[in-house]
Amino acid sequence: xxxxxxxxxxxxxxxxxxxxxxxxxxxxxxxxxxxxxxxxxxxxxxxxxxxxxxxxxxxxxxxxxx
Numbered sequence: 001x002x003x004x005x006x007x008x009x010x011x012x013x014x015x016x017x018x019x020x021x022x023x024x025x026x027x028x029x030x031x032x033x034x035x036x037x038x039x040x041x042x043x044x045x046x047x048x049x050x051x052x053x054x055x056x057x058x059x060x061x062x063x064x065x066x
Contacts, residue, residue: 006042 028035 024035024039025032028038
């Protein structure tokens with residue numbers, strides 16, 4: 001993962017989506033393409049991290065009702 005993608009995924013989660021978008025654009029030097037790329041790389045990294053934690057049985061069958 002790129003350093004920019006790492007910085008994007010480390011942004012604090014808050015309810016102000018516009019501020020988060022502004023911060024990603026600021027971190028990418030105002031280049032929207034770079035910002036989107038960083039977000040996608042960060043998302044891929046997160047998905048890969050979680051996929052190793054989820055059992056294949058759960059992923060195959062899903063949650064069972066109580």
